[in-house]
Amino acid sequence: MNKITRIKTSNRMSQIVIHNDTIYLAGQVGNIGDGVAEQTKTCLEKVEALLNEAGSDKTRILQSTIWLDNMADFGKMNEVWDAWITPGTSPARACGGAKLATTEYKVEVIVIAARK
DSSP states (O other), rough: OOEEEEEESSOEEEEEETTEEEEEEEOEOOOOTSOHHHHHHHHHHHHHHHHHHHHHOOOGEEEEEEEOOGGGGHHHHHHHHHHHOOOTTOOEEEEEEOSSSSSSOOOOEEEEEEOO
């Protein structure tokens, strides 16, 4: 059966969509006013909380897409990412530069993961 479950849903989007045993998270952003490292840390904390709510964890991430408003921040973002990711469980990942929803956001993290 192709069951779809939507969690934390509004008229615009769902924070979590589960299709069979695959979890799709909406893009997560940090706190306005924080630097890129702090925003990255907040994004990853949100990702981890949503994955836990969906019955998974960061070791089950299949793919991540990361958007930076300034590619000069790539190194700072990677320092936080590298400290967060569990060794041996690195997902497929892409990172690119983009204008984000507001100019105050410096990073956005999008994740697809498997359920436990």
